[in-house]
Amino acid sequence: MSDLSQTDPFSGERPKLSPFHPRLEVLNVRDTWSVWNGYKFADCYYDAEYEYFCIRNTCGTYDICPMQKYEISGPDAEAMVNRMVTRDVRKLGRNRVAYTVWCTDEGRIIDDGTVFKLASDRFMVVCGSSCVAWLRKASYGFSNVTVKDVSDELAALSLQGPTSCAVLKKMGLQGIENAKPFNIQHFPYHGDTLMVSRTGFTGELGYELWVKRDLALTMWDDVYAAGEDYGIQPYGETATDMARLEAGFIMPYVDFTEALKTVHFEHDQTPYELNLGWLVDLDKPHFSGKQALMEEKKNGPKWRLLRLEIDGNWPAYESNVYDSESCNQDIGYVTSAMWSPAVKSNIALAMVRSEFLDGEIWAEIYKSKDLRPYRRMSKCTIRKKPFWTAARARSTPPADF
Secondary structure, three states: OOHHHHOOOOOOOOOEOOOOHHHHHHHOOOOEEEEEOOEEEEEEOOOHHHHHHHHHHOEEEEEOOOOEEEEEEOOOHHHHHHHHEOOOHHHOOOOEEEEEEEEOOOOOEEEEEEEEEEEOOEEEEEEOOOOHHHHHHHOOOOOOOEEEEOOOOEEEEEEEOOOHHHHHHHOOOOOHHHOOOOEEEEEEEOOEEEEEEOOOOOOOOEEEEEEEHHHHHHHHHHHHHHHHHHOEEEOOHHHHHHHHHHOOOOOEOOOEOOHHHOOOOOOOOOOOOOOOHHHOOOOOOOOOOHHHHHHHHHHOOOEEEEEEEEOOOOOOOOOEEEOOOOOOOEEEEEEEEEEEOOOOEEEEEEEEEHHHOOOOEEEEEEEEEOOEEEEEEEEEEEEOOOOOOOHHHOOOOOOOO
């Protein structure tokens, strides 16, 4: 047999494997995989609703190795990051994390993500899509800054749920209960360092654990040994999407489109359209998109992302929304929808044209029964607050479980 026939002709096309994959593969009973940023990634492991209830009642782990991670370092690091993102990172304390967005000069969102301030001259930017090209463009004009893609060098695991703090305490992370939301703590770990941030995407108490890639399986085994009596369970993308919608969080390619990847004019969004105006600090010096965002704040956004509670129990998947039950005027569209087990209600996020915010909103919902489509018009009620969030997600120390 020739050497050529022994090689994998599709090796360059196959998804990369997470450093946790040897454990994930065994636990993925349903063998349901997709691809995220080139990584093989689980949609669910056993049952999406079961995994969702683990997040809400015990704890679960979510592989965030596919997240894109960039180290920004050097004397100009803070100035460079501050000019790129909409928030004023000069106000960010050391070992703190901030959620933010970054925009084009037209004020359209390129991506959202988190900024970790690890030192006065060292930051880590974490986001869902590759942004290395934009980060390098944003560094032009700063002579003392280095942008390094560390996405494949770090292993990261999200641990979310009511028992998550108890698991980390049993794992031996002393003082973890004193971490406030968006705090970062560092722990000696097998001759290196384990970084733990009190962050997450579920509206629950939760943490994200960060180690070098070669310690990934060691950390996994330690977490699962500590979590054995606390209901620990891996969860996939489907359960994540359920939890984040209840918490009112947005997701790229679902609730907004990244500005550098849209085809049609204004099919992307601005922070004000997504109700993220609180992330825009117009008092700080120039940043990308500032002038356009100042104009939009003055004139108001064309669209608004709304939280809707919808009559009935038919989820409004991909529904259009109208100004009346008779569908006189098409005023927007649903981006995310589900029947919420926690809220016991039919919930959705929807983009609605601003001139219709004070009127009635109706969703046109289709559902199949016995292969036949049925149509229902359901009235919608705007909700100002997240549909669901746990008080323990904000308290320090969190309640013991």
